[in-house]
Amino acid sequence: MVEAVTIQRPRRWDARFSEDMDNAAVDRVLKLEPFRDMDHDRFPDTLSLAGIVSNDTRIVRFQDGDIVMREGDYGNSAFLVISGQVRVVLPPGLPETMLGRAPSEKKSLLQAVAQLWRNPPYPEVRDSYTAEENKGTASRIGGDQEARIFIQDVPTVLNEHRTATLGAGDMFGEIAALGRSQRTATVLSDGPAELLEIRWQGLRDIRRRVDDFRKHVDRLYRERSLASHLQATPMFQHLDQEAINRIVDETLFETYGDFDWHTQYQRSRDESFNSRLASEPTIVAEGDYPDGLLLVRAGFARVSQGVNNGHRTVRYIGRGAVFGMAEIVHNWRQDVSRRNSDTDGDDGDGAQSQSAPTDHGSTKTLQTTLRALGYVDILRVPTTVIEELVLPTLSDEELALYGHLDEQAETSDTFIGANTTDHSMIDPGMLEFLVEHRYINGTATMLIDLDRCVRCDECAVACSRAHDNNPRFNRHGRRHDHYMVANACMHCMDPVCMIGCPTGAIHRASPGGQVVINDATCIGCATCANSCPYDNIRMVEVRGGNGTFIRDTVTNAPIVKATKCDLCMDQLGGPACERACPHDALKRVDMQDLTDLGRWLNR
Amino acid sequence: MITFSRRRWRNGLISAIAAVGLFAWYTAYDVSLYQPAYLTGWLLLALIVLLTLYNGRKKLSMVPLGTAATWLQWHVYMGLLAVLTFAMHIEWSIPNGFLERLLALFFVAVAGSGLLGLYLSRRFARMLTRRTEEVVLERIPEFIANLRGEAEELVMTSAVETGSSSIADYYGNRLADFFAGPRNMRLHLQGSRWATFALMTDLNIMTRYLNDQEMVYADRLRRLVERKDQLDYAYALQSVLKGWLFVHLPATYGMILMILLHLLLVYSFGGAR
Numbered sequence: 096m097v098e099a100v101t102i103q104r105p106r107r108w109d110a111r112f113s114e115d116m117d118n119a120a121v122d123r124v125l126k127l128e129p130f131r132d133m134d135h136d137r138f139p140d141t142l143s144l145a146g147i148v149s150n151d152t153r154i155v156r157f158q159d160g161d162i163v164m165r166e167g168d169y170g171n172s173a174f175l176v177i178s179g180q181v182r183v184v185l186p187p188g189l190p191e192t193m194l195g196r197a198p199s200e201k202k203s204l205l206q207a208v209a210q211l212w213r214n215p216p217y218p219e220v221r222d223s224y225t226a227e228e229n230k231g232t233a234s235r236i237g238g239d240q241e242a243r244i245f246i247q248d249v250p251t252v253l254n255e256h257r258t259a260t261l262g263a264g265d266m267f268g269e270i271a272a273l274g275r276s277q278r279t280a281t282v283l284s285d286g287p288a289e290l291l292e293i294r295w296q297g298l299r300d301i302r303r304r305v306d307d308f309r310k311h312v313d314r315l316y317r318e319r320s321l322a323s324h325l326q327a328t329p330m331f332q333h334l335d336q337e338a339i340n341r342i343v344d345e346t347l348f349e350t351y352g353d354f355d356w357h358t359q360y361q362r363s364r365d366e367s368f369n370s371r372l373a374s375e376p377t378i379v380a381e382g383d384y385p386d387g388l389l390l391v392r393a394g395f396a397r398v399s400q401g402v403n404n405g406h407r408t409v410r411y412i413g414r415g416a417v418f419g420m421a422e423i424v425h426n427w428r429q430d431v432s433r434r435n436s437d438t439d440g441d442d443g444d445g446a447q448s449q450s451a452p453t454d455h456g457s458t459k460t461l462q463t464t465l466r467a468l469g470y471v472d473i474l475r476v477p478t479t480v481i482e483e484l485v486l487p488t489l490s491d492e493e494l495a496l497y498g499h500l501d502e503q504a505e506t507s508d509t510f511i512g513a514n515t516t517d518h519s520m521i522d523p524g525m526l527e528f529l530v531e532h533r534y535i536n537g538t539a540t541m542l543i544d545l546d547r548c549v550r551c552d553e554c555a556v557a558c559s560r561a562h563d564n565n566p567r568f569n570r571h572g573r574r575h576d577h578y579m580v581a582n583a584c585m586h587c588m589d590p591v592c593m594i595g596c597p598t599g600a601i602h603r604a605s606p607g608g609q610v611v612i613n614d615a616t617c618i619g620c621a622t623c624a625n626s627c628p629y630d631n632i633r634m635v636e637v638r639g640g641n642g643t644f645i646r647d648t649v650t651n652a653p654i655v656k657a658t659k660c661d662l663c664m665d666q667l668g669g670p671a672c673e674r675a676c677p678h679d680a681l682k683r684v685d686m687q688d689l690t691d692l693g694r695w696l697n698r
Numbered sequence: 699m700i701t702f703s704r705r706r707w708r709n710g711l712i713s714a715i716a717a718v719g720l721f722a723w724y725t726a727y728d729v730s731l732y733q734p735a736y737l738t739g740w741l742l743l744a745l746i747v748l749l750t751l752y753n754g755r756k757k758l759s760m761v762p763l764g765t766a767a768t769w770l771q772w773h774v775y776m777g778l779l780a781v782l783t784f785a786m787h788i789e790w791s792i793p794n795g796f797l798e799r800l801l802a803l804f805f806v807a808v809a810g811s812g813l814l815g816l817y818l819s820r821r822f823a824r825m826l827t828r829r830t831e832e833v834v835l836e837r838i839p840e841f842i843a844n845l846r847g848e849a850e851e852l853v854m855t856s857a858v859e860t861g862s863s864s865i866a867d868y869y870g871n872r873l874a875d876f877f878a879g880p881r882n883m884r885l886h887l888q889g890s891r892w893a894t895f896a897l898m899t900d901l902n903i904m905t906r907y908l909n910d911q912e913m914v915y916a917d918r919l920r921r922l923v924e925r926k927d928q929l930d931y932a933y934a935l936q937s938v939l940k941g942w943l944f945v946h947l948p949a950t951y952g953m954i955l956m957i958l959l960h961l962l963l964v965y966s967f968g969g970a971r
Contacts, residue, residue: 202760204761207760207761208758208760208761210760211757211758211760545823545826545827545832546823546824546827547820547823548823549819549822549823549939550823550826550834550835550936550939550940551939551940552834553756553759553766556759557759557760560759560760561759561760570832570834571832574832577824577827579832666760667760667761667762668761668762669762671759671760673765674759674762674765674766675756675759675766676765676766676767677756677766677767677769677770678767678770678819678823679702679767680823691699694699695699697701698699698700698701698702
């Protein structure tokens with residue numbers, strides 16, 4: 096009999112944030128605000144505050160002008176100023192080029208056509224890199240051997256831009272770290288500064304156990320983002336400021352799943368469906384009483400329904416979606432109807448509420464289960480608040496729309512931009528496939544209909560022409576039925592590849608939001624390529640115009656750069672691959688636009 | 699987004715209306731005692747020029763000139779109109795001059811290969827999807843070479859480990875050529891699996907003379923044969939999917955040269971018009 100391979104179960108702190116956090120450093124941090132006021136007894140022995148500081152934090156030293164974090168980056172950590180001070184650049188912020196990003200310019204018609212004969216004959220040829228690309232910044236290696244980008248002329252920048260100063264004891268970056276959203280400002284070191292960087296896992300655990308810290312973070316989110324999030328949700332749009340403020344006060348924040356879902360996904364993608372489903376945290380279960388309306392603030396969730404011993408995926412929802420509205424509306428209408436019936440019986444005047452049609456069904460529990468796909472941030476608005484502030488203000492049409500309750504769970508929720516038929520247009524197997532492999536994350540996922548694809552590779556040729564004879568995708572990938580998801584950057588809603596880029600070379604372009612890499616500031620560390628759960632970023636050795644590899648002047652090692660699909664953002668007319676396909680076989684699909692996806696699949 | 703069937707109906711209807719209009723124009727020209735051959739000739743030339751632009755569009759993928767899919771739709775339906783125009787031009791009969799016949803032959807080759815290409819594009823794409831893994835045509839010889847290497851190693855190991863030459867003999871007699879390169883192209887195009895069936899039958903017959911240890915090798919060899927068969931199938935279909943253009947495009951160039959000659963002759967030696 097074959098002997099099973101055994102390993103010690105991976106644990107929370109198997110990978111420390113920094114090996115430099117020795118006992119002296121931990122003791123030092125624990126004496127700082129806000130740690131010194133925290134009650135150590137609130138933390139269990141297995142997850143002590145000292146353990147969190149030791150494993151989830153690190154002390155980082157910055158020099159004058161070093162960029163601590165950039166506006167628009169995705170971060171997974173917050174910072175606490177230990178000593179020195181930092182400057183927060185207030186809007187309109189620093190120019191894109193100063194943040195290590197390439198200016199997005201489209202080619203002229205002549206430049207576009209000239210690609211026919213001007214593309215180099217060798218792969219991955221680069222013009223010589225110049226300081227022109229990253230105006231006003233340069234890079235250096237910090238004391239911790241990590242690359243730092245610094246502003247060369249700090250006084251000028253400080254004179255030209257409005258800044259706010261943060262000093263010892265101030266914390267910043269916690270909202271973006273906990274909410275997995277983009278940094279809203281650039282922060283740079285003003286003179287030498289010592290900062291404590293706390294990764295999100297530590298922040299989360301502290302937030303759970305320290306009331307003051309939780310209130311602080313929640314208050315910041317309530318003040319800065321929650322109202323605008325609610326007002327972007329269709330059913331709240333018509334409410335007055337007073338009602339919005341009430342909802343803001345009553346809303347609960349919840350987080351499910353693993354922030355580093357991509358690493359876990361990479362490890363578990365070959366496991367069975369049931370074991371992966373079991374590892375997805377349940378947010379609410381089918382049959383639960385709908386005690387609140389759930390709004391997805393970040394991440395993705397699977398909506399499923401029990402079928403005998405298994406679970407069938409009904410749909411997936413992402414940022415901006417709501418869950419549980421149909422059941423709440425149903426129960427409220429039934430309640431109002433019952434009260435009206437009682438009133439009719441009492442005084443017989445026949446008065447009816449303007450928005451409560453007769454409905455004498457039973458109280459509905461949730462028709463479907465909601466599970467976190469990776470990581471999900473949820474806002475829970477209590478049912479009582481919805482019943483008091485929202486439902487009475489909705490028209491009969493809106494109530495009918497939001498309250499459509501299908502026992503077969505075809506549609507009981509709304510998803511911005513989706514309607515009743517969207518999910519049903521997508522074959523259940525396809526839906527499972529897209530959710531299973533997290534392709535739902537894509538805003539420009541390359542789908543190929545193999546029944547129409549004649550394997551002519553016009554797509555790859557066009558891509559290659561548009562990128563100096565270097566194709567930026569692979570016509571290869573996972574298949575479901577006659578569809579293939581090709582290995583091309585999907586320009587994800589949750590771009591985990593952007594987390595941890597030391598120079599900010601990988602960033603979202605503006606406008607458009609495509610995830611692009613600034614070749615000039617990429618240092619070839621492969622952080623993005625290793626993070627991409629879909630293996631869509633390639634590391635390449637670059638060459639000079641004569642075809643020889645460009646080498647490091649010190650180590651003589653070839654210079655390596657990260658490359659991937661940039662959605663032809665510098666080309667006229669959009670993605671060349673899609674435009675070049677003669678057989679309508681290839682489409683870049685926004686997985687959030689289920690209408691478009693459903694129609695394409697059912698052409 | 700328009701469905702394929704609706705698009706077919708729409709484009710078919712537009713083409714039918716254009717065909718009726720063309721026919722009416724031709725008739726009006728004819729009853730007016732003009733020579734309709736000049737009308738259809740120039741019209742045909744215009745259509746052919748427009749049709750050849752499609753190939754240029756494919757090269758200029760970086761210029762926003764509409765999608766290649768839209769161009770292909772134009773190409774297909776204008777091609778059908780060109781066939782009708784051609785038939786009217788030759789007055790529904792075989793041309794009598796040698797050069798005219800040669801030109802007509804080029805036209806038939808271009809139109810015929812185009813229609814065949816369209817049919818194959820639709821049919822073979824589905825067949826490939828149903829039966830094979832995705833593999834790039836140019837890499838198939840490399841994969842076959844790898845399989846050949848695996849098969850030869852397996853056969854050698856089998857002979858050494860089992861002390862029997864049964865599998866090695868079978869490989870030498872029946873499989874060495876099969877693994878030498880892409881095979882059975884014609885049969886695969888016909889949808890026949892007879893060649894592989896015959897190989898498998900021989901393998902099954904041979905297994906009667908194998909012991910348990912040899913059977914393990916025979917099973918592994920069988921899987922290699924199946925994988926090779928898959929590659930042959932992909933090679934056959936993909937070769938034709940790419941290959942038909944090697945008829946369509948050269949025939950087009952030849953036709954254009956013949957058209958120029960035809961024009962020269964018509965205007966040099968044509969009668970009253």
